[in-house]
Amino acid sequence: MESKQRYRPENLHYLKMLARQYPNVQAASTEIINLHAIQNLPKGTEHFISDVHGEYEAFLHILNSASGVVREKLDDLFATTVSKADLDQLATLIYYPQEKLEEIERETDDMREWYRITFHRLIEMCREVSSKYTRSKVRKAMPPEYAYIIDEMIHTHYEDSDKRDYYENIIATIIDIDRASNFLVQLCELIKRLAVDHLHLVGDIFDRGPRADIILDSLMEYHSVDIQWGNHDVLWMGAASGSRTLVATVLANSLRYNNLEVIETGYGISLRPLSVFANEVYKDCDIHRFEVKLTNEDAAHYTEKDKLLAARMHKAITIILFKLEGQKLLRNPCFGMADRLLLDKIDYDNRCVTIDGVTYPLEDVDFPTVDPNDPYTLTEEESTLINQLTASFRHSEKLQRHVRFLYSKGSLYKIYNDNLLFHGCIPMTEDGQLQSFTIGGKTLSGKAFLDYADQSARQAYYNKPGTAEREFGMDFLWFLWAGRNSPIFGRDRMTTFERRLILDESTWTEPKNAYYKLYNDPAVCEDLLKQFGLEGPHCHIINGHVPVKSKKGESPIKGGGKLLVIDGGFCKAYQKTTGIAGYTLIYNSACFRLVSHEPFAGRANAIRENQDIASTSVVFERLESRMKIAGTDVGRQLQEQIDDLMALVQAFRNGEIVEDHKD
Structure with a gap:
């Protein structure tokens, strides 16, 4: 009986190239098993932040704490065995390990015993936050100089007396050779690295706050991030x-x-x-x-x-x-x-x-x-x-480096794990239709216009200086910033002239696009999602740009839960209007969770007083079952790799490609 062919003949050339990496059935089969195993792990935690507007201290604190995820896991592990004061200190240590450790060293008599206790707690946290990843991925995330040691400690069963001695000896040696402080800092960084699998920055890094450049420096060092351009970024x-x-x-x-x-x-x-x-x-x-x-x-x-x-x-x-x-x-x-x-x-x-x-x-x-x-x-x-x-x-070398990063990691919108992310709006007319734009000889609306806008924005930076394409690209970036009903400005006009020169404040109004009324209708949100190929109970639009006036009772949840606005007011200038200091969103394997934050008292105060940002977390949507990686974008990519490897195995077995057994 003929074997079932899993590939088209025209793909044989590609499979021959794949065979260089997996030269025989055994190698390909082993990788198929590995990829299937990864697909069955829980999906990683996604963290959504928007409209940080240069407020680097608050942003870095939210990033370090993963919007409360780190503290929540500490409470889960130690709430019944560790005092609240010690947990507060431990959380601050994880957020700011270098600075907090210096303070603790000044105030603690027996640092050896403190290190011993703290290492046990931090390793337990590492074990907790690494549980949803493969051992290989966790190992790659570890600092190279301590990877073997941390890997051993995470996977040591402390109940075994022999293993307990082994574990304690490792800790004692680290302290004895004066590497305790360095090892502790690396453990804290690893915990933060594993607490969140991927970060989404939904626009507006720049302006209002003091140091957007510090925020971008931290984003460039972050392990996995995408950015949706806001009007201030453009x-x-x-x-x-x-x-x-x-x-x-x-x-x-x-x-x-x-x-x-x-x-x-x-x-x-x-x-x-x-x-x-x-x-x-x-x-x-x-x-x-x-x-x-x-x-x-x-x-x-x-x-x-x-x-x-x-x-x-x-x-x-x-x-x-x-x-x-x-x-x-x-x-x-x-x-x-x-x-x-x-x-x-x-x-x-x-x-x-x-x-x-x-x-x-x-x-x-x-x-x-x-x-x-x-x-x-x-x-x-x-x-x-x-x-x-x-x-x-x-x-400015630093500015150019940051802008190249914004172009490489950013876009006007992003589809990720069945959610549609963009900063401002999908421009619409009052009667609920997609708004059309005729620019560059083309009349476009909805997704097609956003795709055109994204491409035009890139012309401004990457086309040769002096060319018509670059000049138009720069003009178009200005249109995105202040143009009538631009998808990231979302207003009829920018009234800078009137605000500077006219006393009559009625001229200052900047009418919002109809999107900001229509998005309260679930049907409108569902139609917009379909524009981008998204359908299903757990598909959402996630955007920022317009601060949510929480103190007036406004909810960030729109369209019957199909749309989430996560600009709650990071910027201090907006906090009198919003009543809070920002919304963030957490999406893990079990649920979507909105987190509202109170104003941040500052980095120095957080370190000195162990004062976290006061936050309120609300689960607004639970998944029917724990989502596995198989159900994510990464899982679908893994399935494509599995399909290719299955085709390769079939080609080996059909004799279309000759196996290479080097030994």
Whole structure:
């Protein structure tokens, strides 16, 4: 009887290449068994975070604690045998091992006994968090210098007296040779590494908070991460690509909120050229509408001279921004935003501007560099300045490294384990239809438009400088940042002009896209998921961007549980509105769990007082049975490998490929 053929003849060439790695039936069969075993393990824990906005201390604490997963496992293991104070200390030790250990060493008389007890607890935690992985994967996650020792200790049965002596001798030796502190730090890092299998950052790493660069440094070191670009990320990506408009936007935003540390300290970009220009050109100008927003703490360190300079710099770069935005809109009529050309609508004699047929008084028309007859042309000095500043962004090695990472690990949306992740929205019309965009000669909507947008965003960075493709890519990044109903901006207009120059706050409104009303309807969410090929009881849309006003009773769960908004307000500026300091999401093999966080008291206080972020965890959806890796994207990839290996085995047995038995 003929053997059943598991492969098409045209695939034989591929199978011959696969045979170089698995040269005989035994090798291929062994790998099939290994892959099947992996498929039957529980799925790893996914951690979803959004809208961190440069708040690096809170972000790193959430990352270290895995939104409470680490503390929860500590409680499961030790709540009945270890005091709460000791558990608090142990949790802090895992989050910040180096800093906490230094404090403990100063305050503890018998460090040898403390190390002995603590090592036992940390090894037990390692055993707990490694239980859902293969031994091979755990071994690869271990620090190489201690991999053999940790592997032995995790898999030692302490109840056996001989093994207990072996275990204790290992600990004693580590202490005796003065490697205890280093070994402890490595154990803590391993626990955090194994507590979460994969991290999703659903947009907006930059702006508002002080050090987005520190967040990106930590993400680049993280073992497994993807990023969905937020509007503030795209803004910085465009600035790094060489968009003068987006460089001006970054600087105007940073000056407005006194957030220059990331620019000057984080990325080494000098603002001296802007300060010199502003002090010369705007020295005698009205700047009251451009005063920088300072916290009480910051205000105490600012002299009146500092405030004056900051306001002049803010006004100078904002006027440049208005001109460059106008040039972009004139260059791209396909953006459909001609109504946002406002510099040419100013009546200087009557100090007013006409917007959408309505005339509004202006608080400021003192613009020494604006020619009313040619308002969108930069002066020679302005052109030199913005070119110099843009070159500084292009030549910041650290910024370029971070933006390359954002492009390589990021995208406009992500489908992962039957969930659809994006930062902002799928643009929709009021009647519930997908909104169409005609750009680049194409009319697109829904998934097709997001795919086009993702590709266009990459042109800005990867196409050759000076080409039409790169120039359009940079223009398109600006459209994603501020364009009408852009999928990551999600509003009808960005009213920067009105907020700076018009007192009437009715002009400041930025109407949201209809998506933000329609997503309360389960049927709408299900239809959107189908657009991306997703159907089933445990498929969800996960996005951020719009803070959830928890103190007003708003829920992050929309569309009957089909959509989750996980921007609860990491950014301190939003916390008065939201009432909390952020939502995060945990998806493990048993359930989906939303975690709401209270404001973070700061890294130093957390280390000194063992003070964790106060969090409330709510399971909002349980799976019918524990999900195994077989049911995940990785599991499906493993099945494809199994199918290929099964075909290879069949080819060996049919004699189509000759086995190689090297020994």
